[in-house]
Amino acid sequence: MVLQKRLDYGFNGYQEPPIPRATRSARVILLFRCNICLITTVAGKLIGEQGAIVKDEKIKEKSYTEGCYERGFIISELLSQAPVVNRSVSELPHVQNDTISGPASITMSSDCSEKFPFAKQFVNGENSEQHGNISSKTEREVASRCGVFSSCTLDTENDKEMKMELSNNAKVSTNKGSPTNDLHGNASSSSKASSGGWTAAGTSVFNVGRASFRPDDSRGERIRSSFKFRIKSFRVPELLVEIPENATRTVMEAVTAILGGGIRIGVVFQGKKVRDDNKTLLQTGISHEYKLDALGFSLEPYPVQAPQPLGPDCRSCVLPYDTPRPLTRWPSPATVVHTGIQQGRSDDHTGTDLNNFVESDHDSAPSSHYTALEKISSNSRALVPVTAVNAEALSVVPLRKPKRSESTQRRIRRPFSVAEVEALVQAVEKLGTGRWHDVKLRAFDNAKHRTYVDLKDKWKTLVHNSKKGGARPWHRSSWTGSSVLTAHAYWSQLQAKQQMKQPSETYLLL
């Protein structure tokens, strides 16, 4: 497996990696997003044999307008509620801050390499045996006032360390803050970045302030000495991993092998993280090749486990500063990087397939054994990283427990196609409302991702939209509007009658 890194981490615009395109290998460019010391995301980009390397413009195109975009990275929220009261200066991470010109500084301590073994691996090109956890004691420390920095670099030269410095007119300000905190004084001055970890200086990128702590937080004492940061944008370098196609069977395995055990590649569909299993892929339609353009990847801690119960001291999920927890704690720390696959596909092919108006999922095919990543791998399609950022996913500190756990993830929304609607209408016209299971069997038997509840819901919306009809005749809702209303009226009346009559009457209509 070839591992390459870009040494030029300057941020003066995107430049294609000076790496010749491999002919026999799929290359994965990982774009990292960093949260304080948390690398939350990666845009995985697969470049097939004839795949084109993503151009900067392309990324910009779909850039999110709220953050930075040159590289398609956004860190929308960088929160730090790290309790720092009891911290002594000696405990603070050592920070090198040559570029800091102002009194302000943001230092993120914590040994990234420990949490992200792959990081070291990347930087050093090999595994580093020793994991200095000197600074890892502190999950994150943030000290800041107002300041301006001027450059944004990722220093990978530092032996066995990853250090990041931000800059460029970064304005950092704390909302409240008594900078008298020992943390501040320390951070902004001396210190050598001996222990590595991420050292970052804020920038325009850093939009600090807005301490919006929960009012009823009983830890008011601590909060007073902590800050909440918001990073609007944050550019991070790219890392390029080259994976020979014959190295592993799946991209997942390949990347995982490279990254080490601390990270895994997640699958993102339409901006939402989905599970990379057959069921989810089936539901989301990822199994369909033409759906792959909505597929993306994210980098997330591995293995993903159910969130551990938090200690009583950790109500807002602030990481303890003395015992760094595995990143797997975060329910969904991985941010989402949307990717698109450029591939020719017939437009709206679902509409052309009226005979099988319902797209089948081919779930019985052997392909169902593939995961999305495997599919991508086998297809060797070019993935174009796009920044579709899920703000929630960007949160470093989950303020509240996600309602839905990994196991009960909400299904990806799959709008009904015209063909599906027509099939639904026809089925309902025939069977009527109230027999959704039959409707499902009749018209959507092959569509595993449509449950009868879905059909019922869809009919509900169809009726709803049809009723307010002519508002926008050009809209899809009107296409079947009349027939929907007709059927609905018919079956409504019939159902009303059935309320009083014997229910067997409907069967005569078939």
Add this chain to the structure above:
DNA sequence: CTTAGGG
């Protein structure tokens, strides 16, 4: 488990 509705 299926319906039916509200969320």
Add this chain to the structure above:
DNA sequence: CCCTAAG
């Protein structure tokens, strides 16, 4: 789409 009270 999800959740869930009723059948």
